[in-house]
Amino acid sequence: MSKLISAVDLALDTAYQQITDAEWQQLFELAEARGVFEKRNAIFSGSAVNQSEGRSALHPALRNLSGQPMMVDGEDVMPQVKAVWQRMEGFCNQLIGITDVICLGIGGSDWGPRLVCDALYQVNPNMGKAIRLHFVANVDSAELATTLAKAQPRSTRVLITSKTFTTLETMRNAQTVINWLKLHQVTPSQLKKCLIGITANPEAAEAFGITPENIYPFWDWVGGRFSVWSAVGFPIAIKFGFATYKQFLAGAHAMDQHFVNAPAKENMPLTLALTLIHNQRKHSITAKAIVPYAHALRFLPEWLQQLEMESHGKSVTVNGESCDPTSPVVFGSAGSNSQHSYFQMLHQGTQIIPVDFIAIKQAMSDLPEAKEHHQSLIANCLAQAQALANGSEEEFAYDSCPGGRPSNLIWLPKLDAYYLGALLALYEHRALCLGAIWGLNSFDQPGVELGKKLAKPIQAALKGDNPSLDGIDEITAARIKWLNS
Numbered sequence: 001m002s003k004l005i006s007a008v009d010l011a012l013d014t015a016y017q018q019i020t021d022a023e024w025q026q027l028f029e030l031a032e033a034r035g036v037f038e039k040r041n042a043i044f045s046g047s048a049v050n051q052s053e054g055r056s057a058l059h060p061a062l063r064n065l066s067g068q069p070m071m072v073d074g075e076d077v078m079p080q081v082k083a084v085w086q087r088m089e090g091f092c093n094q095l096i097g098i099t100d101v102i103c104l105g106i107g108g109s110d111w112g113p114r115l116v117c118d119a120l121y122q123v124n125p126n127m128g129k130a131i132r133l134h135f136v137a138n139v140d141s142a143e144l145a146t147t148l149a150k151a152q153p154r155s156t157r158v159l160i161t162s163k164t165f166t167t168l169e170t171m172r173n174a175q176t177v178i179n180w181l182k183l184h185q186v187t188p189s190q191l192k193k194c195l196i197g198i199t200a201n202p203e204a205a206e207a208f209g210i211t212p213e214n215i216y217p218f219w220d221w222v223g224g225r226f227s228v229w230s231a232v233g234f235p236i237a238i239k240f241g242f243a244t245y246k247q248f249l250a251g252a253h254a255m256d257q258h259f260v261n262a263p264a265k266e267n268m269p270l271t272l273a274l275t276l277i278h279n280q281r282k283h284s285i286t287a288k289a290i291v292p293y294a295h296a297l298r299f300l301p302e303w304l305q306q307l308e309m310e311s312h313g314k315s316v317t318v319n320g321e322s323c324d325p326t327s328p329v330v331f332g333s334a335g336s337n338s339q340h341s342y343f344q345m346l347h348q349g350t351q352i353i354p355v356d357f358i359a360i361k362q363a364m365s366d367l368p369e370a371k372e373h374h375q376s377l378i379a380n381c382l383a384q385a386q387a388l389a390n391g392s393e394e395e396f397a398y399d400s401c402p403g404g405r406p407s408n409l410i411w412l413p414k415l416d417a418y419y420l421g422a423l424l425a426l427y428e429h430r431a432l433c434l435g436a437i438w439g440l441n442s443f444d445q446p447g448v449e450l451g452k453k454l455a456k457p458i459q460a461a462l463k464g465d466n467p468s469l470d471g472i473d474e475i476t477a478a479r480i481k482w483l484n485s
């Protein structure tokens with residue numbers, strides 16, 4: 001089969017995977033046997049594919065610009081999606097005099113908008129409104145403190161983004177921001193105007209003190225890590241305009257259509273997923289690197305870490321059986337910087353770590369020297385892929401690179417909202433293909449809940465409200481005693 005697949009003007013080049021035609025054939029047969037396209041159809045038709053929580057995962061509806069209905073539980077969800085778009089657009093047109101927008105949220109309520117806003121800003125710092133966006137996720141007050149030092153309380157809006165509206169970090173940060181606003185003489189009526197809730201739990205947002213007209217809902221059929229396409233992506237619209245946000249949705253929608261309509265052997269998300277399966281089976285890989293040769297995509301690996309490892313860091317299938325190796329460790333960072341940290345290990349380490357290189361055809365700044373910079377950037381990207389694949393034979397084994405190290409290359413024509421949407425949707429659908437092949441529920445995260453549960457008695461103990469250290473093991477109890485001593 002062709003080693004080059006295109007979709008939505010993106011190109012996927014798998015040539016350095018060195019997969020034979022016979023191996024491709026087996027991989028596509030495996031995808032068929034594991035019901036990848038049945039799973040895809042179940043997702044797009046709104047079935048409750050998140051079995052443990054009894055929910056659909058219909059994030060493609062959030063970017064469905066086709067005018068066609070999309071159904072959950074017999075109901076077309078498009079009217080509610082469009083109603084939120086309309087309200088978001090109205091809000092974007094009213095932002096006169098606002099200098100700062102503080103975006104509070106964590107995990108799926110942070111990475112997507114943080115990545116997209118940073119990427120668009122990096123390629124064009126003059127694009128959009130002169131509003132400063134500040135993303136704050138960590139409950140470590142240091143992140144919030146540096147933000148509050150920059151923001152102007154009288155002309156700030158605060159977006160509190162949380163699907164559940166119960167997440168400890170976000171709620172703590174929101175309370176501290178409210179205290180800061182009050183400290184700066186923001187009146188109760190100004191405060192009401194200033195706070196905006198983005199959530200699938202509007203009751204909790206209202207109970208927290210957000211006025212109903214400032215609550216932008218999304219729904220329990222949207223997984224947190226797939227939620228950037230909902231009102232969670234509001235910062236994109238606020239900073240860069242609603243039309244740009246719509247472009248972002250349009251790129252993802254185009255990728256959805258490709259995923260739904262392209263036959264298996266020309267299907268980019270599936271092909272990308274199968275290269276990973278091949279690497280697991282042939283090279284027993286346990287790690288995978290994502291290296292965008294674009295400073296603007298420096299947050300992509302983190303976004304992808306949540307998408308991949310929260311969806312598939314699991315060892316029991318939906319049927320309760322233990323399974324083949326599932327998600328590898330996903331890591332990465334922007335090239336060419338990454339060449340000067342962990343690439344040595346990719347070339348000569350004892351384990352094979354496949355790489356997804358992502359490169360952009362067009363230069364990404366307007367400096368007069370941008371073209372020369374871009375040539376150096378792309379030359380490095382192509383050279384690394386070549387070195388990994390072919391290696392080198394030197395006089396001493398110590399100096400030799402073994403080669404045979406697989407990589408993909410994904411080309412984007414340029415970096416804008418549309419192609420960014422297409423790229424993120426490509427990786428989302430790749431994840432869905434992998435989940436189907438591994439037999440996992442891609443949409444829950446029971447492991448994350450344990451840590452959250454255990455933090456509660458510890459926090460109480462640190463406050464002095466749990467003197468008998470109930471619910472805390474001996475080692476942790478000793479640590480708390482040390483801290484309190």
Ligand SMILES: O=P(O)(O)OC[C@H]1O[C@H](O)[C@H](O)[C@@H](O)[C@@H]1O
Pocket residue numbers: 106107108109161162163164165166167170224225310445448
């Ligand atoms: O949006 P929230 O309800 O505040 O949740 C934020 C994050 O919390 C946890 O880390 C979950 O595992 C993530 O999937 C979620 O994105």
